[in-house]
Amino acid sequence: CMKIVYMGTPEFAVAGLDALRKAGNEICAVVTATDKPAGRGQKLSPSAVKVYATENNIPVLQPEKLRDPEFLNTLKNYKADLFVVVAFRMLPDVVWKMPIKGTINLHASLLPNYRGAAPINWAVINGEKETGVSTFFIREEIDTGNVIAQRKVSIGENETAGELHDKLMLVGAELLVETVKAIESGTAHSIPQEEMSVGTKNFPVATKIFREDCKIDWTKKTDSIFNLIRGMSPYPAAFTTLVQSGKEETLVKIFASRKGNSTGKPGSIHTDGKTFLEVVTNDGSLLLTDIQQAGKKRMGIEEFLRGTKLRSEEHTSEL
Numbered sequence: 161c162m163k164i165v166y167m168g169t170p171e172f173a174v175a176g177l178d179a180l181r182k183a184g185n186e187i188c189a190v191v192t193a194t195d196k197p198a199g200r201g202q203k204l205s206p207s208a209v210k211v212y213a214t215e216n217n218i219p220v221l222q223p224e225k226l227r228d229p230e231f232l233n234t235l236k237n238y239k240a241d242l243f244v245v246v247a248f249r250m251l252p253d254v255v256w257k258m259p260i261k262g263t264i265n266l267h268a269s270l271l272p273n274y275r276g277a278a279p280i281n282w283a284v285i286n287g288e289k290e291t292g293v294s295t296f297f298i299r300e301e302i303d304t305g306n307v308i309a310q311r312k313v314s315i316g317e318n319e320t321a322g323e324l325h326d327k328l329m330l331v332g333a334e335l336l337v338e339t340v341k342a343i344e345s346g347t348a349h350s351i352p353q354e355e356m357s358v359g360t361k362n363f364p365v366a367t368k369i370f371r372e373d374c375k376i377d378w379t380k381k382t383d384s385i386f387n388l389i390r391g392m393s394p395y396p397a398a399f400t401t402l403v404q405s406g407k408e409e410t411l412v413k414i415f416a417s418r419k420g421n422s423t424g425k426p427g428s429i430h431t432d433g434k435t436f437l438e439v440v441t442n443d444g445s446l447l448l449t450d451i452q453q454a455g456k457k458r459m460g461i462e463e464f465l466r467g468t469k470l471r472s473e474e475h476t477s478e479l
Contacts, residue, residue, distance in 0.1 A: 276366035285391030
């Protein structure tokens with residue numbers, strides 16, 4: 161069995177931690193983010209990884225700074241064979257060079273494609289039919305290390321980033337267990353990403369998503385907007401503004417839509433006020449099916465229209 165220090169924060173990282181522990185590895189400690197204020201009361205909340213570790217009596221380290229001498233000393237004293245990193249933060253070399261067998265990372269894409277902070281969202285936004293997970297040895301530049309193993313996963317045409325996240329989380333956990341076994345037995349082979357990308361100059365990247373990325377531009381094509389909505393659902397969510405009859409414009413998040421074929425001025429609205437709300441795009445339209453008005457709960461379109469007065473054509477969504 162391998163002595164492992166596991167580093168991760170969100171739900172995505174819990175599946176890998178659980179799988180490695182159940183496969184018989186010794187998890188000496190977890191390193192995770194400091195507790196963050198959450199909810200209406202802004203109470204300090206632990207990360208998903210901390211919750212799991214506490215429930216399973218695994219020591220938890222939550223350093224503010226990863227170069228903190230006390231933290232580094234504690235880490236050294238565990239004498240771990242391997243560090244495993246899943247959805248954490250960039251490590252200084254003094255950390256990732258510490259274990260005898262190196263430090264590995266699980267990334268939710270088929271590297272070298274979609275290096276960066278939001279690989280799941282961008283794969284869906286870009287209309288990819290396939291993505292996957294990769295394990296690799298960490299080196300200085302983020303997401304550039306030698307790849308140990310990969311597994312492909314198909315993306316359904318209506319699949320959201322949230323649904324894909326859950327699929328990749330489980331496949332990634334399995335791949336981590338396989339990778340750690342291969343490292344332990346000395347059979348792991350790693351390939352430089354430069355060799356995997358011969359003849360390819362431009363890979364899609366997965367930059368951090370900002371609010372501006374989430375705003376819908378109705379002058380774009382139907383497929384592009386449809387994929388943006390899927391790729392931002394459920395988080396951080398694509399949004400637009402609608403003008404209500406006799407009221408100011410209201411911000412709405414859109415979690416799901418389906419393609420229509422109405423025409424007109426991009427951004428203009430068709431609705432019967434009861435069962436459907438359609439917004440015209442550059443080359444067709446989208447029927448909004450799952451929506452959330454600012455300050456209200458997420459709801460289906462019929463429920464939304466019951467409480468919101470919108471009339472066709474004259475009221476448009478803001479471009």
